[in-house]
Amino acid sequence: MTLAVNTIYKIATSGNPGALTISTGTAGTDALTSVSDASTTYSITQNFANTVKITANLDAALSAGYALQVNLGSSKGTSSGTVDISNATSGSALNVVTAIAKGADAGQPITYTFSANASAGTLSSTAKVVTLTLTN
Numbered sequence: 001m002t003l004a005v006n007t008i009y010k011i012a013t014s015g016n017p018g019a020l021t022i023s024t025g026t027a028g029t030d031a032l033t034s035v036s037d038a039s040t041t042y043s044i045t046q047n048f049a050n051t052v053k054i055t056a057n058l059d060a061a062l063s064a065g066y067a068l069q070v071n072l073g074s075s076k077g078t079s080s081g082t083v084d085i086s087n088a089t090s091g092s093a094l095n096v097v098t099a100i101a102k103g104a105d106a107g108q109p110i111t112y113t114f115s116a117n118a119s120a121g122t123l124s125s126t127a128k129v130v131t132l133t134l135t136n
């Protein structure tokens with residue numbers, strides 16, 4: 001009999017966050033009132049090493065004046081806190097959790113925050129894809 005366990009990297013989210021629509025601001029201030037969504041979670045399983053990480057990126061960068069931030073909690077690794085991924089694309093993904101220990105981490109929180117400046121103008125409803133990758 002031969003036994004083996006291959007390297008396993010698995011990450012899954014609980015679904016998509018709700019629409020993030022900015023609809024107010026403060027008179028005399030360029031920064032509009034940001035909106036957040038913390039309705040989704042992620043879970044991971046990995047058996048490779050205690051040095052794996054999660055990176056985040058968008059399918060395409062946001063225009064100047066608009067910002068999307070993400071914050072992933074973690075009980076197995078070190079969260080990078082709130083990370084601005086507005087300009088992070090597949091070639092420039094940013095670390096959002098590092099030093100993840102072997103094992104599983106289930107139901108960890110994801111918070112998305114969208115902000116904009118009045119000087120950037122309006123933004124028609126647009127879908128953005130956030131990619132979370134578990135990697136060494």
